[in-house]
Amino acid sequence: MDQTRIPTPIAPPSPDVAARAQERLAGLATPAGALGRIGELGAWLAAAQGEVPPRPLTDVRLVVLAGDHGVAAHGVSAYPATVTEAMVRTIVAGRAGVSALAREHGVAVSVLDIAVDADLSDLPAEVGARKVRRGSGAIHLTDALTRNEAERSLALGAEVARELVDDGAQLLMTGDLGIGNTTPAAALVAAALGLPADEVTGRGTGIDDDGWTRKRDVVAAALARTAGRTSDPVELLAALGSADLAATVGFLVEASTLGVPVVLDGLMSVACAVVAEAMAPGAAAWWVAGHRSTEPAQAHALKSLGLEPLLDVGMRLGEGSGAVAALPMLRSGIAVLRDVALLSEVLPS
Numbered sequence: 001m002d003q004t005r006i007p008t009p010i011a012p013p014s015p016d017v018a019a020r021a022q023e024r025l026a027g028l029a030t031p032a033g034a035l036g037r038i039g040e041l042g043a044w045l046a047a048a049q050g051e052v053p054p055r056p057l058t059d060v061r062l063v064v065l066a067g068d069h070g071v072a073a074h075g076v077s078a079y080p081a082t083v084t085e086a087m088v089r090t091i092v093a094g095r096a097g098v099s100a101l102a103r104e105h106g107v108a109v110s111v112l113d114i115a116v117d118a119d120l121s122d123l124p125a126e127v128g129a130r131k132v133r134r135g136s137g138a139i140h141l142t143d144a145l146t147r148n149e150a151e152r153s154l155a156l157g158a159e160v161a162r163e164l165v166d167d168g169a170q171l172l173m174t175g176d177l178g179i180g181n182t183t184p185a186a187a188l189v190a191a192a193l194g195l196p197a198d199e200v201t202g203r204g205t206g207i208d209d210d211g212w213t214r215k216r217d218v219v220a221a222a223l224a225r226t227a228g229r230t231s232d233p234v235e236l237l238a239a240l241g242s243a244d245l246a247a248t249v250g251f252l253v254e255a256s257t258l259g260v261p262v263v264l265d266g267l268m269s270v271a272c273a274v275v276a277e278a279m280a281p282g283a284a285a286w287w288v289a290g291h292r293s294t295e296p297a298q299a300h301a302l303k304s305l306g307l308e309p310l311l312d313v314g315m316r317l318g319e320g321s322g323a324v325a326a327l328p329m330l331r332s333g334i335a336v337l338r339d340v341a342l343l344s345e346v347l348p349s
């Protein structure tokens, strides 16, 4: 039986409302186009909300999807895999990098253990309620997941997005956490876009030249191992992804299906967005890229999606931090469409 999924096209934010928002933007008491991307963001959010001017963003949610990766035992990261568990605990305690940014910008953060290779059952039950497995396979040696695990991960990511939207979330963000995860994310981008390992391999948490060469070889071996099997997105996630990355894909597809805008983060988020766009063509119209990571694969992935990141400040933290950091620009877009006078109101008649 052919298990290949039929791509499900996604309708964009309302073109009618987008046109009305552009009309309001063009009529503001500013020189035409003077608000640049801030104005464009306001118009995009208006179209996404179906309302001009758009409503203030009072309910913004970030979900950090955490997991370990078999490749971490093969010298591809500057840090040991034990950091993943430690940082899940740190996010729960509200003391991670993203925790500080999220408090500053009024974003509610939750962290989910999708595939951390540790027992986190002492944490609040919701953290581990969707655990798929302990760690995903080392992709240069074996598939990351079974096809069934990939399907389950996609479904649970979708479920997470649905729950947040049902609970009133106006804007969603995805974050990632997992030592070694820039290796499968780079491999996903390479396989999806037909790029060689050299062009997608970055320094991740800060590996040295020897580490980079090892990581490049791991990505190349993973691509060679799975050649010819990765045109179907579910197969791609099973072969080269992980449970946490597959869950992120499911989350992104579902958010766009529900018509809720998403701010993407760094490499993992944008690599998953490439796979989500393949599963749900048109979904990218519901996403904005929060920042440009230092990872080369993210640049390729952004380009393929036609997304220009809002910030370019050398961030490479993950955790959703670059999405949260970009939020003031989105709020600014809403403020100008709501509060700036029209030129017709201020000019003497």
Ligand SMILES: O=C(O)c1ccc[n+]([C@@H]2O[C@H](COP(=O)([O-])O)[C@@H](O)[C@H]2O)c1
Binding pocket: 076, 077, 078, 079, 176, 177, 178, 179, 180, 181, 182, 183, 203, 204, 205, 206, 207, 265, 266, 267, 268, 293, 294, 295, 298, 315, 316, 317, 318, 319
């Ligand atoms: O978001 C990014 O683009 C990004 C770039 C480099 C590193 N990270 C974070 O660092 C970890 C992965 O780096 P590595 O070197 O272990 O593959 C993981 O926890 C990510 O959240 C994140």
Ligand SMILES: Cc1cc2nc[nH]c2cc1C
Binding pocket: 079, 083, 087, 176, 177, 178, 205, 317, 318, 319
């Ligand atoms: C300390 C630390 C925090 C992180 N947060 C996301 N990835 C990370 C990797 C490390 C090493």
